[in-house]
Amino acid sequence: MYRLRSIEGLIGKHKELQAQEIYLATPEELNDPLEGAYDLQWIGDSVLWNNFLKHFLMVLIDEYCHLGILGEEYDLRNYRRLDVLKSVRKFKTEEAKKLYTNVEIKLFEYEFVSELISFLSKKNTPTQKYELKNYLKIFHHLSLSIIESEFENIYGFRVFKFLPFPMKIEEILPQYIDIFRRNKIDSTSIFNNEGEKLDDFFSYINEMYDQIELIALLKSKYTNISNSKFYLFELVDRYLEDIELMLYPNWFTACFMSTCEKSSIWGYYADGHKGVCLKFKEKKDDNGNYIIELRNKNTSKVRKFIFHEVIYHSKNYKIDFFKSLGKLPGKQLNDEWYTNIDGTLSNRVADIFESDDLWRNQYWMKFEEYTKSKTSDWKSENERRILTNDFFSNLKEKDSRKWVYDFNDLEGIVFGAKTSNADKVRIIEVIMEKCKAQKRNDFKFYQARVEKSNEIVKYNELKLLQFKFDKE
Numbered sequence: 001m002y003r004l005r006s007i008e009g010l011i012g013k014h015k016e017l018q019a020q021e022i023y024l025a026t027p028e029e030l031n032d033p034l035e036g037a038y039d040l041q042w043i044g045d046s047v048l049w050n051n052f053l054k055h056f057l058m059v060l061i062d063e064y065c066h067l068g069i070l071g072e073e074y075d076l077r078n079y080r081r082l083d084v085l086k087s088v089r090k091f092k093t094e095e096a097k098k099l100y101t102n103v104e105i106k107l108f109e110y111e112f113v114s115e116l117i118s119f120l121s122k123k124n125t126p127t128q129k130y131e132l133k134n135y136l137k138i139f140h141h142l143s144l145s146i147i148e149s150e151f152e153n154i155y156g157f158r159v160f161k162f163l164p165f166p167m168k169i170e171e172i173l174p175q176y177i178d179i180f181r182r183n184k185i186d187s188t189s190i191f192n193n194e195g196e197k198l199d200d201f202f203s204y205i206n207e208m209y210d211q212i213e214l215i216a217l218l219k220s221k222y223t224n225i226s227n228s229k230f231y232l233f234e235l236v237d238r239y240l241e242d243i244e245l246m247l248y249p250n251w252f253t254a255c256f257m258s259t260c261e262k263s264s265i266w267g268y269y270a271d272g273h274k275g276v277c278l279k280f281k282e283k284k285d286d287n288g289n290y291i292i293e294l295r296n297k298n299t300s301k302v303r304k305f306i307f308h309e310v311i312y313h314s315k316n317y318k319i320d321f322f323k324s325l326g327k328l329p330g331k332q333l334n335d336e337w338y339t340n341i342d343g344t345l346s347n348r349v350a351d352i353f354e355s356d357d358l359w360r361n362q363y364w365m366k367f368e369e370y371t372k373s374k375t376s377d378w379k380s381e382n383e384r385r386i387l388t389n390d391f392f393s394n395l396k397e398k399d400s401r402k403w404v405y406d407f408n409d410l411e412g413i414v415f416g417a418k419t420s421n422a423d424k425v426r427i428i429e430v431i432m433e434k435c436k437a438q439k440r441n442d443f444k445f446y447q448a449r450v451e452k453s454n455e456i457v458k459y460n461e462l463k464l465l466q467f468k469f470d471k472e
Contacts (some may be wrong), residue, residue, distance in 0.1 A: 412444030
């Protein structure tokens, strides 16, 4: 297995060679902005959608209370995530329970809410994020006046002196209700057929909505007040991001290749051929998987990592939200998502609870699929990657994701076509000290060259560069 490195990373700032270190990065730290991306979609009945909106309402009320208590003292957007994992039916105080209960009762009496739940539960196509964002914005604005009123009744004040919306929410609701009802009658409408067209339609609507909100910001006093602006105009987007915390754990990876012959790859990952390529020995486990054994820098725990072959594809994986709530405890999942407050079960409850083992296996298979996938634009890399996740441990700090390889597993180093002699000497000196300490005589150095005829990188062993240390 091969791993391209820059000189700066290898023996400069990070001293990866000296430390024999491999860092497992977050998807955001990788080169592909679509790394590990998936299309989240919602397929639910009235029980699931009713509970989904109640969960969103819980977050709306939580954030309103935070804003009422903290004001603009802390940045609500950046210092924390939304508390999407908490239980909807557990409250710290009686006042909080009363606030949520009163708002829920009044809000769910609106015809828009009941028609929305009915519409979403009877659609013939999955609900996409762009579409859902549009409905949640309306739901958010509709709930705000009720939250303000009930909050004032209990705590004696309102957070907002006025609401800077360019149109009254009551003027919009009949249009949506009409769309929902027509969709039930007309099965050939855009809402029941081609999902991509539907996504494009709501993408356009959301762009228009964003422009309307921008105009409202320009006309309001909330432009330079971050928390108020966040709550009024950015909370829906943040919610649709943070609810992914309910699905799969965060994952981390280190990238290798099965070959290092592509000149363009050297140019990208090895600082224009001035870097090097680490060549690791091939090792297999009992199942025939290529592996590498690493020791965690913090805990000294030794683990066998499998080299997963990356799958290249033209489209993102599709994830069914309601079937992928794997971060929630089973009781909370059953009580607050798959069961209504009156005890009615969702007709999708069998997807999970009929065979928990089967669902868990499918859940982890789906997770593994998307963590080892990339768009077809990167196919020439022939990438292999090692993976880990934070389902059972906290890997937020970078040091917790630094792993150390056994020096004997590093077969050799390939110098790039433009690696300077000065850098080669620095690398050889580090390797010589390590070989001397372990009485190792089989370490190999190679020199890469680019064949002009086909731009393929070939390398030859530098056989004169050998160490001879007597073994005691």
